[in-house]
Amino acid sequence: MSSTSGDARNNVIVFFTDQQRWDTTGAHGNPLDLTPNFDRLAAEGVHVENSFTCQPVCAPSRASLQTGRYPARVGCFRNDIPLPEDTPTLAGCFDEAGYDTGYIGKWHLGDTDTAGPVRPEQRGGYTDWLAANLLEFTSDAYQTTLYDGEGRAHELPGYRADALTDAALDYITRERDAPFLLFLSFLEPHHQNQRDDYPAPEGYGERYAGAWSPGDLAALGGNSAEHLGGYLGMVKRLDECLGRVLAALDDTGLADDTVVLFTSDHGCHFKTRNDEYKRSCHDASIRVPTALRGPGLDTGRPITRLVSHIDLPPTLLEAAGLDVPAWMDGRSLLPLVRGEDDDRPNDVLVQISESEVGRALRTPRWKYGAVAPGRDAWNTPCADRYVDAYLYDLENDPHELRNLVAEPAAAEVLGPLRERLARRLAETGEHAVVDPAG
Template structure:
């Protein structure tokens, strides 16, 4: 039977990868892993904030289905997770790192709130419990451990320790880092000593160069954190190789959402822009080695079906589409909370987003009325700098995208809603094709 390892980072932009054009050589291990396995260049989160994205990864269901539509809502006790499914198939399960699905903050996560995982060295909201050089996690008995070293390294060390143990049964190992997420207690990106200095004042992605935000304050530290995370990922792959597990283990490298450095709202994510929703994603191991590029759209709702299919386990009840099955839906569906009650679809060419003007992003999971807020043409405007919402030239296109978004909302079990057009704007000489949007 096939082992499965998930390596989840937090708040990692897609263009941190060399394969996505980053010139700083931040991710040589991930780039090599993706090139030798199956790389998903157009991958997205369906909810750009921590807990909802993680609930979706664990259950394979949209946040409004699990009820975890924002941070601070525990995963329901009856939610069926990856751990439950793999345990039922005879697997051992292990979790290391950030959980963020129990609502316990800096207190130990009780066994009934661990999503069915067996081996446990984790904490709920580690950004408030620990710091870059003050790593702390609770074991399965609820005992707090202070782990020496840079925080992401300590999580990788704990995962390697698990891999090095004798295994009589196949296993699912979930390694959940907090890096390169900011340190909430001081709004900083604390790279390892000496790493920030390597990258300050160097390459800036075009969207951040155009829009500013907190980019120049934070980007050097962020790049340094990504570099150290990639070094840890390389050590994890080395451990699989040295223990003889590499050829029998499916490995997934993913993240929960991106980071736009306060350019789209007053913090780092929770928007429909690619900087917030587009993520690095790659698979390796049995069934994925030499798979090349998977050029269809992929999202986090597809992660559970992909891992279950790789292990030969049933996933027919889940809405996602396994990567191994080839191209999936023509658009990715996105739910946005906290900053707004928002919805969006991302196709190969278009981003179409709406917002509920009378809803509270913290209190309301859904709304009855939305208004169009964003429309971007990724072919002409890949960094989403020109908002076309309301342009008369794009009205027919927007109507088609509106119908597709409403269909995705209904398929996710949301109550019936209406979407009002954006205020009309003259478009001059702009014209769009009248055909079906891609």
């Protein structure tokens, strides 16, 4: 892996949250002032206004961010499938270029028979390790257990997000001779699985209970009335942790040489679209907050085109001054940042598993989703035929409350969207027919 910009090899920090909706941020119009640090990051750097996961469930989304490839192509098309040990990765690229590479927090790409330690062969190429395979099962709000590179357990004090941030600050401020890549992976604002709850820091859930609800939850409810306050309290604490990381970069003089990416693995629909929290084509599941700041990224100009998670790893490599390997499916955002003409399509492809074998196309106006009839959503990574299932006019129905797929007037729209989805599938190696329902 060679440098594309001489000796200018920038540090990289990925600040990665879990299950965070895009509309929790002030940059997206949230009225509660939950995210002043994210909003500042977006205002000073590059706000990716329309950012989408390519798979709305933990492991597949994480596989994409570690590889720059679609989940079905990697093989991690659902949870409980480890990242294949021979898969080339983002960390491997940075390691080859002489970087220190560190991972802290939740991994969710290791062997399924352990929640805690992850074998070295399954760590995606990261050399400095303090993580748990399934952090939701080795921790609680005020009890955090992570495992080091030797597999030894470490009990970290304080609220979980604060504990991970403390570990990150220790990593960032170490004396070192090489640049670094740090992937800091939180569990917040994901629910606590053992009791189906959103445990915010003490007092935070109460602060935001009943304070605000996005349009889809106001209309559909789900279990948001019970849990939204805690969820928003967790978002607030995450932003405070982001502020601590940004302050540490300023205090150590590293801010001018460090690329910071903030994003999340997927969103949360609070049991409004199916019987759990994600795994659907709706924006509540797939749209996430994303912003970048650092050398070459301090433009203050947003990217308004639609962006997929697969575009983020190549962006980090180019922003660090490294080549982007041909095996990545995504394309760097740096040409868009520089204002260059770009022929990439203004849409994103989303793969859906576990709840259905589905594929969706998100365009600026339309959400089109298709499913594979009768296919086993747990064991089937893809299909040779999909049929119409969802159509939303996002211009007139931004909260996706009216599925138009069966409306006679939708036929004129559906035909081009089927063709567009089929082309996007073919680009990923999935040659499938996309047909009308029935």
